[in-house]
Amino acid sequence: xxxxxxxxxxxxxxxxxxxxxxxxxxxxxxxxxxxxxxxxxxxxxxxxxxxxxxxxxxxxxxxxxxxxxxxxxxxxxxxxxxxxxxxxxxxxxxxxxxxxxxxxxxxxxxxxxxxxxxxxxxxxxxxxxxxxxxxxxxxxxxxxxxxxxxxxxxxxxxx
Amino acid sequence: xxxxxxxxxxxxxxxxxxxxxxxxxxxxxxxxxxxxxxxxxxxxxxxxxxxxxxxxxxxxxxxxxxxxxxxxxxxxxxxxxxxxxxxxxxxxxxxxxxxxxxxxxxxxxxxxxxxxxxxxxxxxxxxxxxxxxxxxxxxxxxxxxxxxxxxxxxxxxxxxxxxxxxxxxxxxxxxxxxxxxxxxxxxxxxxxxxxxxxxxxxxxxxxxxxxxxxxxxxxxxxxxxxxxxxxxxxxxxxxxxxxxxxxxxxxxxxxxxxxxxxxxxxxxxxxxxxxxxxxxxxxxxxxxxxxxxxxxxxxxxxxxxxxxxxxxxxxxxxxxxxxxxxxxxxxxxxxxxxxxxxxxxxxxxxxxxxxxxxxxxxxxxxxxxxxxxxxxxxxxxxxxxxxxxxxxxxxxxxxxxxxxxxxxxxxxxxxxxxxxxxxxxxxxxxxxxxxxxxxxxxxxxxxxxxxxxxxxxxxxxxxxxxxxxxxxxxxxxxxxxxxxxxxxxxxxxxxxxxxxxxxxxxxxxxxxxxxxxxxxxxxxxxxxxxxxxxxxxxxxxxxxxxxxxxxxxxxxxxxxxxxxxxxxxxxxxxxxxxxxxxxxxxxxxxxxxxxxxxxxxxxxxxxxxxxxxxxxxxxxxxxxxxxxxxxxxxxxxxxxxxxxxxxxxxxxxxxxxxxxxxxxxxxxxxxxxxxxxxxxxxxxxxxxxxxxxxxxxxxxxxxxxxxxxxxxxxxxxxxxxxxxxxxxxxxxxxxxxxxxxxxxxxxxxxxxxxxxxxxxxxxxxxxxxxxxxxxxxxxxxx
Numbered sequence: 001x002x003x004x005x006x007x008x009x010x011x012x013x014x015x016x017x018x019x020x021x022x023x024x025x026x027x028x029x030x031x032x033x034x035x036x037x038x039x040x041x042x043x044x045x046x047x048x049x050x051x052x053x054x055x056x057x058x059x060x061x062x063x064x065x066x067x068x069x070x071x072x073x074x075x076x077x078x079x080x081x082x083x084x085x086x087x088x089x090x091x092x093x094x095x096x097x098x099x100x101x102x103x104x105x106x107x108x109x110x111x112x113x114x115x116x117x118x119x120x121x122x123x124x125x126x127x128x129x130x131x132x133x134x135x136x137x138x139x140x141x142x143x144x145x146x147x148x149x150x151x152x153x154x155x156x157x158x159x
Numbered sequence: 160x161x162x163x164x165x166x167x168x169x170x171x172x173x174x175x176x177x178x179x180x181x182x183x184x185x186x187x188x189x190x191x192x193x194x195x196x197x198x199x200x201x202x203x204x205x206x207x208x209x210x211x212x213x214x215x216x217x218x219x220x221x222x223x224x225x226x227x228x229x230x231x232x233x234x235x236x237x238x239x240x241x242x243x244x245x246x247x248x249x250x251x252x253x254x255x256x257x258x259x260x261x262x263x264x265x266x267x268x269x270x271x272x273x274x275x276x277x278x279x280x281x282x283x284x285x286x287x288x289x290x291x292x293x294x295x296x297x298x299x300x301x302x303x304x305x306x307x308x309x310x311x312x313x314x315x316x317x318x319x320x321x322x323x324x325x326x327x328x329x330x331x332x333x334x335x336x337x338x339x340x341x342x343x344x345x346x347x348x349x350x351x352x353x354x355x356x357x358x359x360x361x362x363x364x365x366x367x368x369x370x371x372x373x374x375x376x377x378x379x380x381x382x383x384x385x386x387x388x389x390x391x392x393x394x395x396x397x398x399x400x401x402x403x404x405x406x407x408x409x410x411x412x413x414x415x416x417x418x419x420x421x422x423x424x425x426x427x428x429x430x431x432x433x434x435x436x437x438x439x440x441x442x443x444x445x446x447x448x449x450x451x452x453x454x455x456x457x458x459x460x461x462x463x464x465x466x467x468x469x470x471x472x473x474x475x476x477x478x479x480x481x482x483x484x485x486x487x488x489x490x491x492x493x494x495x496x497x498x499x500x501x502x503x504x505x506x507x508x509x510x511x512x513x514x515x516x517x518x519x520x521x522x523x524x525x526x527x528x529x530x531x532x533x534x535x536x537x538x539x540x541x542x543x544x545x546x547x548x549x550x551x552x553x554x555x556x557x558x559x560x561x562x563x564x565x566x567x568x569x570x571x572x573x574x575x576x577x578x579x580x581x582x583x584x585x586x587x588x589x590x591x592x593x594x595x596x597x598x599x600x601x602x603x604x605x606x607x608x609x610x611x612x613x614x615x616x617x618x619x620x621x622x623x624x625x626x627x628x629x630x631x632x633x634x635x636x637x638x639x640x641x642x643x644x645x646x647x648x649x650x651x652x653x654x655x656x657x658x659x660x661x662x663x664x665x666x667x668x669x670x671x672x673x674x675x676x677x678x679x680x681x682x683x684x685x686x687x688x689x690x691x692x693x694x695x696x697x698x699x700x701x702x703x704x705x706x707x708x709x710x711x712x713x714x715x716x717x718x719x720x721x722x723x724x725x726x727x728x729x730x731x732x733x734x735x736x737x738x739x740x741x742x743x744x745x746x747x748x749x750x751x752x753x754x755x756x757x758x759x760x761x762x763x764x765x766x767x768x769x770x771x772x773x774x775x776x777x778x779x780x781x782x783x784x785x786x787x788x789x790x791x792x793x794x795x796x797x798x799x800x801x802x803x804x805x806x807x808x809x810x811x812x813x814x815x816x817x818x819x820x821x822x823x824x825x826x827x828x829x830x831x832x833x834x835x836x837x838x839x840x841x842x843x844x845x846x847x848x849x850x851x852x853x854x855x856x857x858x859x860x861x862x863x864x865x866x867x868x869x870x871x872x873x874x875x876x877x878x879x880x881x882x883x884x885x886x887x888x889x890x891x892x893x894x895x896x897x898x899x900x901x902x903x904x905x906x907x908x909x910x911x912x913x914x915x916x917x918x919x920x921x922x923x924x925x926x927x928x929x930x931x932x933x934x935x936x937x938x939x940x941x
Binding site (some may be wrong): 020028033034035036037038039040041042044045047074075076078079084088091092093095097098099100101102103104107123124126127128130131133134135136137138139140141142143144 | 838
């Protein structure tokens with residue numbers, strides 16, 4: 001079986017995988033980074049969203065071998081030590097989660113949304129951009145508020 | 160956003176304790192759990208809706224290197240496994256009995272963890288394969304040779320009830336599994352005979368499924384030395400899962416330990432043990448290894464318990480002024496392949512008349528088996544269906560007989576002075592101000608300003624509609640709950656309770672209660688819920704019972720702690736216990752400047768040498784209560800929609816909700832519950848549908864590509880408020896808040912959609928009101 005090496009959350013990692021091993025399986029099963037979740041088998045739910053070379057991707061739809069040499073950030077790598085990322089903080093402050101299963105994917109997706117759409121996000125933009133992330137608990141109401149506040153806070157944090 | 164919390168007490172929007180681990184990826188969901196040396200399971204499932212299993216040849220599968228075991232229904236019989244211990248009827252004394260007519264033969268339909276001689280729905284597990292990896296187990300499952308004799312099948316509700324329908328079980332003489340009547344038939348007939356108007360409605364309420372975002376997963380092991388089984392799997396409650404698993408394995412309950420940590424949603428879907436949990440645990444013993452199984456989403460669509468699916472025929476009788484006189488009809492519940500739970504049927508039919516003054520009513524409550532997955536309670540079990548029927552009937556009556564929709568509701572909605580009110584089925588609504596909630600919802604939804612908005616939309620070529628629905632819930636559930644509270648000598652407080660959070664935030668709201676009563680900081684309160692070696696009693700999370708019953712036993716136990724603490728403090732301060740008062744975390748002796756903190760008293764309980772036996776440490780107390788009395792949350796929703804007649808698409812312009820939860824412990828959490836519950840109800844009304852092909856019995860909505868889930872861009876922000884009329888049957892005034900959002904959502908959505916289409920003479924749209932259905936209705940081809 002081939003070996004694959006990449007950087008995950010700033011650390012160099014390597015592992016022996018099957019050709020069919022998905023990035024999410026590599027993260028969860030090889031690296032024990034179980035914060036990235038699997039909620040479906042059709043790339044619909046977005047629970048497995050991570051950042052691959054700075055871009056949000058569904059890690060159930062990427063082969064681990066295709067990530068050779070890449071830089072991957074998962075939910076475990078988002079905070080700066082004990083300091084939460086502003087988007088994480090916003091989800092807590094605005095009650096943007098209930099069971100928490102979709103939450104890592106939601107947060108990773110939201111951070112990617114800010115990269116693509118900027119820090120001043122209106123509710124309609126956020127709702128459209130969250131089309132690829134499903135939540136069953138919140139009715140999205142508080143997720144939208146959280147993303148809006150998190151995006152704004154990221155601007156302040158950068159400044 | 161919610162306001163900042165002013166304290167950590169009852170009524171404050173305290174931010175959740177559980178969030179930190181969940182937002183940093185440190186939660187511990189079932190699939191995150193791995194045990195050393197574990198093997199992996201995969202289930203081979205029936206491709207046929209109905210088939211006899213003639214034989215299963217496992218030789219080729221077992222020959223694959225790395226395959227450890229293949230177990231079938233025959234092995235299950237040989238090992239003496241018992242069926243799932245479903246409890247079809249709760250037997251709550253406050254609810255009407257669903258009594259079968261004399262001579263009705265009970266259906267004998269055991270639900271085993273694997274099919275034995277027949278499969279009765281597509282997706283029923285016929286074998287479990289255990290191998291070194293999941294992929295190997297899948298390969299081996301493919302190598303299993305099952306000889307099926309395909310039988311005729313029936314999936315649709317009314318079709319399954321026909322006398323000539325293909326039969327699933329040998330007894331009774333049809334697929335009807337329960338055939339009961341509730342209410343007063345003679346009085347109802349008499350009222351209909353003198354009615355000026357009769358509104359009629361016939362509908363097939365669609366079948367849906369829970370789609371918890373966390374698919375089910377389980378890992379189990381067997382220890383031959385202690386002869387104990389351990390299962391880690393998410394559920395609504397650990398204790399029931401343990402008891403049910405022990406019954407399936409036919410071992411004493413204490414030979415089973417169940418563990419669970421974070422659980423990714425429930426909504427009733429995790430309310431009962433699943434066949435796979437029993438099979439995995441059994442397989443762990445047979446394979447001599449821990450065995451893990453993770454459900455895939457497509458598999459979940461086949462094998463998660465499903466819900467709703469009710470065929471209703473209903474009539475409402477009115478006098479000339481619009482006063483409701485009586486109601487009658489038939490509810491036919493499609494229970495799936497095995498009759499396992501009549502909760503949805505009963506909890507619906509007993510409140511058919513909703514919050515309205517309906518002097519008499521009579522309904523048939525029937526259940527029918529079919530070649531589909533089992534249906535069971537799902538968020539607001541049984542009530543959204545009947546509220547939808549009642550609210551549709553009112554709108555139909557208004558339209559057909561020339562009444563105003565609002566006025567008809569105002570005329571018939573029960574007034575506060577009429578409470579407590581016994582409805583036509585014997586259910587007693589305790590308290591509330593229904594008119595206040597309804598008028599507030601009308602205001603929030605700006606009903607008065609609607610004509611102008613409709614005209615404005617019309618000018619743009621769009622169709623606006625507005626709808627409303629009142630609702631009442633019946634919250635009952637497993638009546639017994641127990642809490643055990645221990646105050647440690649370092650100030651920490653442990654609460655052992657049989658109620659597991661599936662996302663409701665108990666670690667926060669339960670800790671707020673303890674903070675209120677014992678003045679213990681939130682971070683010092685620890686809930687222990689997910690280990691049955693510690694938690695011995697408890698009914699789990701369902702039917703709005705978590706906070707409702709949990710608060711009572713925690714309150715009782717807290718009061719006992721204070722009572723014991725006073726006696727210990729009295730010894731410490733050398734005074735009489737009658738002069739000791741507890742406030743702000745301190746026991747104070749009246750008339751002195753002496754006081755002791757709760758922590759000091761807890762420490763004294765541990766080390767004072769001469770305490771009477773009942774006060775010896777640790778400082779702990781328990782409360783174990785059995786509470787049958789139902790609770791009745793209520794409210795009113797108003798929704799405004801805009802339909803594009805060219806496409807049939809529905810935009811929800813505004814959703815206004817007023818819900819009464821009695822006293823709200825954490826309003827931020829309650830609002831979150833309402834939002835999510837609304838989305839689940841709207842999902843059923845507009846998009847979600849479990850669809851079995853009637854010809855083949857195949858599930859055609861078997862993935863997230865085919866089953867339409869509510870997404871963020873389907874909704875506006877909700878306008879949600881609650882009223883807080885204290886519940887008179889709860890010592891703390893609490894009503895449940897988790898299901899109310901869903902309960903009126905079906906009726907309010909369809910009422911608004913039909914209103915938008917009124918210019919086209921459209922009288923009704925069945926759920927889900929998809930763009931196709933609306934487009935066809937506009938063009939006169941329903």
